[in-house]
Amino acid sequence: MFRNQYDTDVTTWSPAGRLFQVEYAMEAVKQGSAAIGLRSKTHVVLACVNKANSELSSHQKKIFKVDDHIGVAIAGLTADGRVLSRYMRSECINYGYTYESPLPVGRLVVQLADKAQVCTQRSWKRPYGVGLLVAGLDESGAHLYYNCPSGNYFEYQAFAIGSRSQAAKTYLERKFEKFTGSTRDDLIKDALFAIRETLQGEKLTSSVCTVAVVGVGEAFSILDQATVQGLINEFEISGEEAGGAAAEEAGGAAADQGGAAVEQEAAPMDI
Numbered sequence: 001m002f003r004n005q006y007d008t009d010v011t012t013w014s015p016a017g018r019l020f021q022v023e024y025a026m027e028a029v030k031q032g033s034a035a036i037g038l039r040s041k042t043h044v045v046l047a048c049v050n051k052a053n054s055e056l057s058s059h060q061k062k063i064f065k066v067d068d069h070i071g072v073a074i075a076g077l078t079a080d081g082r083v084l085s086r087y088m089r090s091e092c093i094n095y096g097y098t099y100e101s102p103l104p105v106g107r108l109v110v111q112l113a114d115k116a117q118v119c120t121q122r123s124w125k126r127p128y129g130v131g132l133l134v135a136g137l138d139e140s141g142a143h144l145y146y147n148c149p150s151g152n153y154f155e156y157q158a159f160a161i162g163s164r165s166q167a168a169k170t171y172l173e174r175k176f177e178k179f180t181g182s183t184r185d186d187l188i189k190d191a192l193f194a195i196r197e198t199l200q201g202e203k204l205t206s207s208v209c210t211v212a213v214v215g216v217g218e219a220f221s222i223l224d225q226a227t228v229q230g231l232i233n234e235f236e237i238s239g240e241e242a243g244g245a246a247a248e249e250a251g252g253a254a255a256d257q258g259g260a261a262v263e264q265e266a267a268p269m270d271i
Helices: 020-031 078-099 105-118 165-182 184-198 226-239 239-251 254-258
Strands: 035-039 043-049 064-069 068-075 130-138 139-146 152-155 158-161 209-215 218-222
Touching: 020 130, 020 158, 020 209, 035 068, 035 130, 035 139, 043 068, 043 130, 043 139, 043 184, 064 078, 064 165, 064 209, 064 218, 068 078, 068 209, 078 105, 078 130, 105 139, 105 152, 130 158, 130 254, 139 209, 158 165, 158 184, 165 218, 184 209, 184 254, 209 226, 218 254
Parallel strands: none
Antiparallel strands: 035 043, 035 158, 043 209, 064 068, 068 130, 130 139, 139 152, 209 218
């Protein structure tokens, strides 16, 4: 993307009907480290890649607990993600205090989308530069939503956002039909397979990924490193599947890479 005369203000339309600052915010999501979500009838799993600024620093937290039945994974500007997760936490507390019941996941997602949309229609604000995968469980079942900086939201069976997420999407598209009937452990294994696809040859260990689960009879929780490493060791035994998925992704993403060369530019700040 290049600077032009229609991107100085978030409320300025281009002749083609585009809001460039909103598109730039969506670009920030693509530059962030990868985050993945997938759900079955009873569980939702979130996973993300931990990316540190340097070997001397720790990674930034990318998965946040909102309530016992809701959690989020983010890609993009981590600071914006923290602010929005705090807002979601407040909404859950207020709803629980007023109605003495958990906040439905769909209602929270709509409120979050409305908050993001306001920032696309005020000249003194900027869009949030973060995408959120919202995982939750309520009376209607397990849910996985994606909230976009534009104010749009979508419900998915499985989805991936962030840098190199196309490889993970290709894997999820091949497998998603079986997710509905998957067990908790099967979902976690598929999430780890998808995360591995985004690493492009880098070894998958518990130090480079975070996994969280919410489901029937299980409050939202982030798995500890020892548990994740144990699952990764089991996962690496069947490494042929990951190799096949990588080969298919290479063909499927060729056109995507050709049209997205500008995405290779370094982001103005580490996200």
